[in-house]
Every structure is written in C-alpha cells, then in structure tokens.
Amino acid sequence: MPKRNVRRPRLEEIFGKTLYKDRxxxxxxxxxxxxxxxxxxWYLAGRKGYDSELNFAKWSPxxxxxxxxxxxxxxxxxxxxxxxQRAQWAIECYDKRxxxxxxxxxxxxxxxxxxxxxxxxxxxxKSGKRSAxxxxxxxxxxxxxFVAVHSHLTSINLALGRxxxxxxxVPFSSFxxxxxxxxxxMTKELERLMLGLLVATHLQPxxxxxxxxxxxxxxxxxxxxxxxxxxxxxxxxxxxxxxxxPIEPVPKDIDPYDSDNKDRYEPLPLSCVPWSxxxxxxxxxxxxxxxxxxxxxxxxxxxxxxLWYFVPRRYLTHIAPMA
Amino acid sequence: xxxxxxxxxxLLDKKRLKVSELRDLVDEKExxxxxxxxxxxxxxxxxxxxxxxxxxxEQGVFSFDRYGAFRGADNTLPENSNETxxxxxxxxxxxxxxxxxxxxxxxNWLLTGEPxxxxxxxxxxxxxxxxxxxxxxxxxxxxxxxxxxxxxxxRRDLDYQVVYQxxxxxxxxxxGVDENANAPTLDDLHRNQRLYWxxxxxxxxxxxxxxxxxxxxxKAKSAYMTKEFIKLTREHHxxxxxxxxxxxxxxxxxxxxxxxxxxxxxxxxxxxRSMITGTDLFGREVIAKPARKRSMKATLAExxxxxxxxxxxxxxxxxxxxxxxxxxxxLNAIARTVGRVQRNRSAPLHGMKDxxxxxxPKGLLYPSYFPxxxxxxxxxKKVRLTIPCKSLDTRVWELTxxxxxxxxxxVSDLLRYLRDKALExxxxxxxxxxxxxxxxxxxxxxxxxxxxxxxxxxLAPLARESQDIKNKLFTEALALRAEDYIxxxxxxxxxxxxxxxxxxxxxxxxxxxxxIDDKAAWDQLATLKNPRSDKSSRKE
Numbered sequence: 001m002p003k004r005n006v007r008r009p010r011l012e013e014i015f016g017k018t019l020y021k022d023r024x025x026x027x028x029x030x031x032x033x034x035x036x037x038x039x040x041x042w043y044l045a046g047r048k049g050y051d052s053e054l055n056f057a058k059w060s061p062x063x064x065x066x067x068x069x070x071x072x073x074x075x076x077x078x079x080x081x082x083x084x085q086r087a088q089w090a091i092e093c094y095d096k097r098x099x100x101x102x103x104x105x106x107x108x109x110x111x112x113x114x115x116x117x118x119x120x121x122x123x124x125x126k127s128g129k130r131s132a133x134x135x136x137x138x139x140x141x142x143x144x145x146f147v148a149v150h151s152h153l154t155s156i157n158l159a160l161g162r163x164x165x166x167x168x169x170v171p172f173s174s175f176x177x178x179x180x181x182x183x184x185x186m187t188k189e190l191e192r193l194m195l196g197l198l199v200a201t202h203l204q205p206x207x208x209x210x211x212x213x214x215x216x217x218x219x220x221x222x223x224x225x226x227x228x229x230x231x232x233x234x235x236x237x238x239x240x241x242x243x244x245x246p247i248e249p250v251p252k253d254i255d256p257y258d259s260d261n262k263d264r265y266e267p268l269p270l271s272c273v274p275w276s277x278x279x280x281x282x283x284x285x286x287x288x289x290x291x292x293x294x295x296x297x298x299x300x301x302x303x304x305x306x307l308w309y310f311v312p313r314r315y316l317t318h319i320a321p322m323a
Numbered sequence: 324x325x326x327x328x329x330x331x332x333x334l335l336d337k338k339r340l341k342v343s344e345l346r347d348l349v350d351e352k353e354x355x356x357x358x359x360x361x362x363x364x365x366x367x368x369x370x371x372x373x374x375x376x377x378x379x380x381e382q383g384v385f386s387f388d389r390y391g392a393f394r395g396a397d398n399t400l401p402e403n404s405n406e407t408x409x410x411x412x413x414x415x416x417x418x419x420x421x422x423x424x425x426x427x428x429x430x431n432w433l434l435t436g437e438p439x440x441x442x443x444x445x446x447x448x449x450x451x452x453x454x455x456x457x458x459x460x461x462x463x464x465x466x467x468x469x470x471x472x473x474x475x476x477x478r479r480d481l482d483y484q485v486v487y488q489x490x491x492x493x494x495x496x497x498x499g500v501d502e503n504a505n506a507p508t509l510d511d512l513h514r515n516q517r518l519y520w521x522x523x524x525x526x527x528x529x530x531x532x533x534x535x536x537x538x539x540x541x542k543a544k545s546a547y548m549t550k551e552f553i554k555l556t557r558e559h560h561x562x563x564x565x566x567x568x569x570x571x572x573x574x575x576x577x578x579x580x581x582x583x584x585x586x587x588x589x590x591x592x593x594x595x596r597s598m599i600t601g602t603d604l605f606g607r608e609v610i611a612k613p614a615r616k617r618s619m620k621a622t623l624a625e626x627x628x629x630x631x632x633x634x635x636x637x638x639x640x641x642x643x644x645x646x647x648x649x650x651x652x653x654l655n656a657i658a659r660t661v662g663r664v665q666r667n668r669s670a671p672l673h674g675m676k677d678x679x680x681x682x683x684p685k686g687l688l689y690p691s692y693f694p695x696x697x698x699x700x701x702x703x704k705k706v707r708l709t710i711p712c713k714s715l716d717t718r719v720w721e722l723t724x725x726x727x728x729x730x731x732x733x734v735s736d737l738l739r740y741l742r743d744k745a746l747e748x749x750x751x752x753x754x755x756x757x758x759x760x761x762x763x764x765x766x767x768x769x770x771x772x773x774x775x776x777x778x779x780x781x782l783a784p785l786a787r788e789s790q791d792i793k794n795k796l797f798t799e800a801l802a803l804r805a806e807d808y809i810x811x812x813x814x815x816x817x818x819x820x821x822x823x824x825x826x827x828x829x830x831x832x833x834x835x836x837x838x839i840d841d842k843a844a845w846d847q848l849a850t851l852k853n854p855r856s857d858k859s860s861r862k863e
Contacts, residue, residue: 007698025513029520029702036698058696066690069524069643070702074516079763080492084509119854133854135496140851144483147763154640 007054014198018206021112022089026074026081027201030157033071034194037164041187044167045180057164064161072154078201079146083138090114090124090133097125110309111204111213117308145304149201152293152300156197159289166283179241182234186287189227196220197294200301214311217302218318224295231288238280331467335634335768338840340828342590343820345582348467348634435668436739438658441684444651451749452648458581460639468642468758469585470577470633471593473603475611477631477766479848484837486766486848488577488633495572507572514563515570518555521706523690525649530567532650532751533744537567549717552737553680558705579635579642579758590632591817594772594826598626598782599789599809619783619790627772628847632828634768641764647752651745653687656680658741661710661734668738671731672712672720680708710737768833771844778825781816785809 014031015023036057042050059067093115096102106113114121120141123132199206200217210216252258303319305311311319325333331348334340429447431437439447472488479486489497496506519527530537538552555570557563580589597603601610601622609626617625657680664678682689692703720732722740774782788805791797797805816822832839839845 025516029700032700032702039698054697056696057693057698059693063691063693066524067693070520070690072640073519076490077492077512077516080496080507081509081512083496084507084512088509123854134852135493136852137854139478139489139493139497140853141855143478143487143763143851144480144485147487147765150763158640 014195015206020202020204020206022085024078024081024085024202026077027198029071029074030153031198033067033157034160037160038187038191038194040164041167041183045183045187047184059164061161061165064164068157068161071157075150075153078150078153079139079142080135082146082203083135086114086121087124087130087133090121091128091130093125094128109205109211118310120308122308141307142304145300149297149300152297153201155293156290156297159286159293163283163286163290166279166286169279179238182237186234189230190287190290193220193223193227193291193294196223197297200298203301203305214302214305214309214315217298217305218315221295221298221302221318224291224298227291228288228295231284235281235284335834338830340770340830341823342586342826342828343823345469345586345632345634345828348582432742435735436658436742437668438662438738438741439655441656441659444655448648448651451651452752457752458644460644463581463637463642463644463758464639466637467582467634468579468637469582469589470579470635471585471590471772472631472633473607473609474629474631474848477769477848478851479845480851484832484839486769486832487851488764488766490577490763492572511572514565515572517702517704518557518563518565518570518706520702521557521689521704522555522708523686523688525646525653526688526708528643528645529650529653530571532645532748534568534571536744539568540566541568543721545719547717548719548721549715550721551711551715552720552722554677554707554709554711556707556709558707577764581758582634591822594630595813595817595822597630598623599785599813600793601626601786601789619786620779623779623782623786624774627774627826628844630772631831632770632772633766634770634833635764636767637758642758644758645751647748649687650748652684654741654745654748656683656687657710658738658745659683661737661741665734668735669733671718671733672737673715673718673731675712675734677712677714678710680710766833769831770828771831771841773827773829775825775827778822781812781825785812 014035039050039055040057043052043056089112093102093106093113097115102113102115106116110116113125115125116122117125120138121133124130126132195206196217197220199210199213200220203213205211205213205216252260299319302311302315306316306319334344334347426443428437428439428443432439432443470488476489476494477486478489492507498506522530535541535550536552538554539550541550543550551566553567555565555567593604597609601613602608609629610622613622660680660683661678665675680688685691688708689706690703692699718731720736722732722736785808788809792802792805816825829844830840831844832841
C-alpha cells in the first residue's frame with residue numbers, strides 16, 4: 001500500500017512544552033476544527049510556509065455541519081469532565097499532601113493544585129473524599145456559568161463554519177495583495193485571541209508567564225475589544241479598494257441581465273458583482289461574531305475563577321452580570 | 324381577530340391549561356394539518372412505551388405482545404393465529420398500496436423478517452416515510468416543544484430565577500456520590516467520547532432510541548441468557564469494548580415532542596401508568612418515600628404533583644430531530660449483513676463467528692472521513708461494530724421475538740427482532756416524537772400537573788386495584804383480569820378525551836420576565852445546592 005500523503009492536526013503544536021499536563025478532552029475536537037479552518041485561510045490568503053495542499057481542508061458545507069455536531073456533542077460534557085478532572089486533581093493533592101515540595105509546586109501553578117483554592121475542590125483536597133464537594137454542590141455554584149460557556153462555544157463553532165464558507169466561496173484570488181495581507185493580519189490576531197480562549201476554557205495557564213491567570217484573562221478580554229474596534233477600518237479599506245480598483249464589467253456572454261443572453265443563468269462569482277463588498281462585510285461579521293462570543297467566554301471563566309481564587313476588586317466590575 | 328402569536332401568548336399567560344390546549348400552541352396550522360392530523364387518522368392514537376412495549380392501536384394495525392414483539396405477522400403465537408392473520412391483512416392494507424402488498428419479498432419480510440435488498444428498502448421507505456409527513460428544522464423553527472418530567476430532574480437557580488433540567492449523566496453523578504459503580508468516571512467519559520466519534524450520526528441516533536434494546540451488559544433474566552447484541556470496539560484497543568447502553572450512559576440527551584403529539588400521545592403514555600401503579604416506565608418509584616396511612620386520593624394528588632410539563636422553543640442548535648428513514652435503513656442494513664453471513668435461518672447464533680457490521684451503503688453506520696480532504700482528524704478513530712455470537716458463549720438471547728425458542732436463539736429470531744425494531748421506527752416517525760435536547764437547557768415555561776376532582780374519583784379505584792396486584796392480594800388470573808379492567812377504563816377515556824377533565828396544568832413560572840406564578844410549587848423544586856449560601860444561612 002502506498003503511504004498516503006496526509007496531514008493530521010497535532011495538539012502538540014498548540015500545547016508543546018507547556019504547563020498543560022492534563023487537557024480537557026472534550027475541547028480537543030474544537031481545537032482541531034479551529035486549527036484546520038485557520039490553516040485553510042492561511043493557505044488561501046498565501047501565508048508563507050502554508051502553500052501545500054495539506055494545509056487546506058476540503059469540506060463541503062454539509063460535512064462542516066455534520067462535523068460540528070460531533071464537536072458540539074463533545075462540548076456537552078464540559079461541566080462533567082471539568083468536575084471529574086478537578087476532583088481527581090484534588091485527590092492527588094490529598095495523596096501528596098505530606099510530600100516535601102508539594103506546597104511549593106502548588107504555589108507555582110495554583111490552578112493545577114486544588115489545595116490552593118478557597119473552598120470548592122479544596123474541600124476534597126483536604127479530606128480526600130469526593131463527598132466533601134459533590135457534583136451537585138459544584139453545579140450549584142457553576143451551572144449558569146457552564147450553560148453560558150457551552151452556548152457561546154457552540155456559537156463560536158457556528159461562526160467558524162461561516163468563516164470557512166466565506167473563504168472557500170469568495171474567490172480569494174480576486175483580492176489584491178494588500179487585501180490578503182489584511183486577512184492574514186486579522187487571522188493572526190484571532191489566533192492570539194483563540195489561545196486566550198484555550199486558557200479560559202481550561203482555566204489553567206498554558207505558559208509560565210500566565211501564572212497570574214486572572215491578569216492574563218483580563219488582558220485577553222481587552223484584546224478582544226481592541227480587535228473589535230479595528231473591524232470598521234478593514235471594511236473602510238475594502239470599500240476604498242473597490243473605488244481605486246474599479247470592478248471590471250461582466251463579459252457579455254455570461255451576463256444574465258444581457259437581453260441577448262437568454263440561455264445563461266449561471267451565477268457570477270461573488271467578487272465580480274458590486275455587492276462583493278457585502279460578502280466581505282459578512283466575512284468580517286463572522287470574525288466579529290467569534291470575538292464577541294470569545295469575550296463572553298473569557299468573562300464567564302473569570303467569574304468561574306473568582307469562585308475559588310482571589311480576584312482583586314478592580315476586576316470584579318468586569319464580571320458583573322450587567323458589565 | 325387575534326393573531327396566532329397573540330393567541331399563543333394569551334394561552335401561555337393563562338394560570339391553568341388543559342392538556343389538550345397545548346395543541347393550540349403551534350402557530351403553523353400547516354404543520355398540524357400535514358404532519359400530525361394525517362398521522363392521527365391513519366394510525367390512531369397510539370399507546371406505545373419504549374420499555375415494555377405493550378402497545379395497542381385504535382384500529383389494531385400495529386400491535387406488540389407483552390414481550391414487545393410485533394404481533395400480526397409471526398406464527399409464533401399459535402393460540403392467536405386467527406387474530407394474527409387478520410392483523411397481518413390489516414397491516415398490509417394500511418401500510419402498503421396494492422402493488423407493494425403483493426410483493427413477495429415485502430410479504431416475506433413482514434412474515435419472517437427475511438432481509439430486504441437495498442433497492443427494496445429504498446422503495447419501501449418512500450411509502451412508509453412520505454415526505455409530506457416529515458418534520459424539518461425549518462418547519463419547527465421557533466415552535467414550542469413539550470416534555471413531561473419528574474421533579475427530581477429539575478433544579479431551580481435562585482440567582483437567575485430559572486429552572487434547569489439536568490441530563491441523565493449529571494443525575495447519575497449526583498446519585499452516585501457514594502462511590503457507586505454506576506456513576507461515570509473520567510475514564511468512562513473519555514472512552515465513550517472516543518467511541519462516539521467512530522460511529523455515524525445515524526447509529527448514534529439509533530443508540531439514543533434503543534440503547535438497551537440494541538445491547539446491554541446488564542444482567543439478563545436468566546444466567547444462560549444474554550443482552551449483548553451489538554458491541555463497539557475500538558480498533559487496536561481490544562480493551563475498549565462497549566455495549567450501546569454503556570455508550571449512552573453519560574448521555575446528555577432528552578426526548579421532547581411537538582405539542583399536538585405531546586397532548587395526544589406522549590403525555591398519556593408516560594403519565595397515567597405512573598399515577599395508577601406508582602412506578603414510571605423505567606421502574607422508578609414516583610414518590611421516593613411514600614407516607615404511610617394516606618388515602619388513595621391524597622397519594623394520587625401527590626404523585627401528580629411530582630410531574631411537570633416543560634415548554635421550550637425549538638432551535639436547531641439545541642435540539643436534534645431524528646431521521647427515521649435513516650434509522651429504518653440502518654436496521655435493515657444490519658439485518659442484511661446478518662442474513663448474508665448465515666444463509667441457514669435455523670442455525671443457532673452461538674455456533675456462528677462474530678459478525679462484523681459493514682458500512683453498506685456508505686456513511687450509514689460509520690462516519691465519513693472527509694474523502695476529498697488531505698487533512699484527517701485523529702479524533703475519528705476507527706470503531707468496529709460487531710454482533711457477538713460465538714464470543715458470548717451463551718445459547719439464548721433475550722430478544723423479544725425469541726420467545727418461542729427457549730433452547731437456542733436462531734438467526735431467524737434475530738432477523739425478526741430487527742424487523743420489529745424497523746417497524747417501530749415507522750410508528751415513531753408517525754408521531755415525530757424524537758426531538759433530542761442536547762446539553763444543559765434552561766426551561767422557558769414550567770407547568771405542574773394537578774388532578775381535578777373528577778380525575779381523582781375515577782382514578783382512585785384503579786390505583787387501588789393496581790396496589791392490590793402489587794401487594795399480591797390477587798391470584799394470577801385475577802391479577803390479569805384486574806389489569807384488563809384498568810386498561811378497559813383508561814383506553815376509551817384517553818381516546819374519547821375524557822381525561823382532559825381529569826387533570827389540568829398549573830402555571831409555575833416562566834416567560835420572558837421569568838415570572839413566578841405559583842410560589843408554593845416553585846418552592847417545592849430543589850434549589851441548586853450552593854455550599855456558600857448553605858454556610859451563610861447556617862450562620863443566620
């Protein structure tokens with residue numbers, strides 16, 4: 001059998017040598033999904049090093065929809081898996097409580113060691129019994145948070161699907177090099193924000209410099225606002241481009257509005273028609289939608305964090321329900 | 324003339340509703356006319372329980388015996404041969420137009436379970452699942468859907484003044500705090516997720532509908548029997564073996580129904596049995612700790628107050644509609660594989676090699692792996708679906724159709740069983756019952772079920788009869804007669820709509836502003852247990 005030239009998205013590329021020892025498996029498929037869409041954009045927008053077909057996922061809209069169902073089903077287990085994972089960590093803490101160096105290790109990465117919490121899983125870490133902090137009590141504290149996080153994550157998946165639809169439907173070749181660079185910029189920015197989402201959903205730092213988790217999440221939140229502010233500029237630039245590089249007239253033999261051309265009803269490529277600006281706007285809207293939901297997840301996860309760890313008062317205003 | 328929307332809002336504002344009034348919540352008249360009304364005329368109001376499928380149709384078209392086996396085609400019940408023959412003729416008349424009724428293959432399938440070819444299945448599907456009766460996401464968009472739940476599945480959140488419905492996985496973890504083996508562990512969760520990615524959406528849906536029917540590791544009735552019909556194994560990981568019901572163990576699924584279906588069928592099939600017998604369809608006690616020395620009427624009122632009707636608005640992100648055609652297809656594909664492996668229908672299953680289920684047509688049992696893309700997903704692990712035969716080392720399977728063969732289960736028994744399941748999907752499709760909610764769902768409107776005086780008067784004697792049967796105060800013959808009496812009273816009452824005066828739905832909370840209408844009923848719901856608030860209340 002000849003070996004097929006196939007690329008598999010690797011989680012190691014994202015997690016690498018990070019602090020993540022245990023990941024939440026239910027989030028992995030969403031990470032892969034995002035990674036594929038991201039790389040497909042890079043491929044189509046011509047990022048260096050991403051010019052191989054192996055970087056481009058060829059999916060039909062139906063396949064994306066089917067695939068998304070699997071991913072969303074995984075996400076349904078987020079609250080269950082989160083509880084079971086932390087409860088297991090807490091029991092590990094209990095087992096190691098007398099080991100020298102455990103306390104120092106825990107101080108370095110308090111999110112990984114529930115013995116550093118105030119309340120919650122700390123109760124298990126102290127007693128070594130799951131019944132000290134039951135799933136029902138956990139739900140009591142966190143149910144609305146997980147309901148909200150779940151619904152925002154599924155919305156992000158939907159918007160990612162729409163993004164993929166636009167990049168494959170709108171011919172990217174019609175964009176000028178400047179236009180493509182803009183898209184690359186946006187995608188790069190989004191990638192940074194998505195790494196913030198990774199930290200927020202796992203509620204543990206990925207790198208050593210993120211140890212002050214709440215600060216890291218707050219700056220991710222600010223980053224989201226900054227990204228959202230730039231969106232109108234991109235649209236403005238695109239409109240300007242349409243003025244500077246006028247749209248070429250449609251060839252007569254394929255123009256459905258030409259009176260002599262009665263047989264042809266082929267739809268025109270979106271970039272050829274004047275409302276391509278509209279398609280671009282929808283494309284930008286997908287980015288905007290992703291970032292809005294992403295910001296919401298970050299806010300909810302700060303709220304989750306504040307249940308068990310100290311959060312300075314100045315940050316609590318950011319997570320008030322009506323903030 | 325109020326608009327449909329205004330009418331609906333007015334209905335939802337009412338403090339008390341009759342069960343039949345729920346039907347008017349659907350604002351799209353077309354939906355009622357096509358999907359439900361026609362089904363009702365053709366199939367009659369149907370009693371059908373997913374557990375012990377004692378079913379009876381108004382016109383006797385489909386019926387199942389007390390073991391859940393389809394009655395009407397098999398000659399396994401010689402004492403009912405006349406009835407069997409008549410039922411079968413009725414079935415043919417109602418089910419199929421003249422040409423298909425004469426088709427020898429279709430007749431043979433209905434009589435013996437002999438698998439149909441893929442082409443025949445396609446043509447049969449067009450008749451059994453007419454497109455005009457099919458519900459779609461678009462048709463149901465922003466339409467209300469209903470569900471009947473027991474109080475122990477509900478939790479209210481005082482911060483947001485909202486009620487949540489917990490999923491079975493969550494409930495199991497809550498119940499299983501004391502190191503109960505039944506509670507899901509992290510390893511279980513991961514294993515299930517990995518296997519879940521290896522099976523198609525259709526098979527997932529099949530598992531959601533018939534999980535323990537498709538195979539279970541739980542103990543069978545006898546030590547020599549088995550309930551393991553299908554096994555899921557991850558390739559190269561022989562230790563990862565699951566039965567379908569284990570896959571569904573931490574399932575976040577819940578079944579909902581559109582209002583006309585709910586008030587005509589689903590409500591009745593779930594509610595009355597629990598009221599009369601005190602145990603629900605799944606054998607759980609309605610009242611966990613019943614008070615002693617209580618009048619039957621008081622007990623009934625308490626039983627009813629344990630049940631709530633939920634109304635939410637449908638959207639495709641939170642709710643999934645079952646594709647019954649594909650389920651029918653999948654069951655026939657499994658039967659074809661079994662039939663192809665062993666031609667001899669009287670061959671015992673325990674003597675055969677395990678049967679590997681192949682994907683024919685493609686994408687039915689296993690997911691498609693993006694054939695045109697060079698990007699592959701490690702999450703899509705290959706899974707083997709097998710019908711375990713020799714490896715089980717058991718002679719008898721606890722199949723519903725295998726009632727006749729007590730010595731060993733034969734290939735023909737399995738084929739008949741698969742045919743029964745396929746016919747069941749036809750019934751389910753007529754009532755469009757399977758809308759599955761996914762994940763955690765806040766409830767939009769909540770109603771509590773309450774008995775009217777007339778209902779208590781009518782039901783109390785029946786409940787007393789049932790209690791006597793339970794307490795074994797009757798001989799076996801008398802007990803059967805008492806069961807028949809209960810059915811004889813209940814069936815016409817439901818079909819004629821008399822039960823509509825027996826119970827009413829009392830509005831508890833809900834709406835855009837999450838208003839609480841009945842503080843007492845609201846207080847009966849368990850709150851989300853918050854250790855912090857518990858502490859502060861203790862200090863006070």
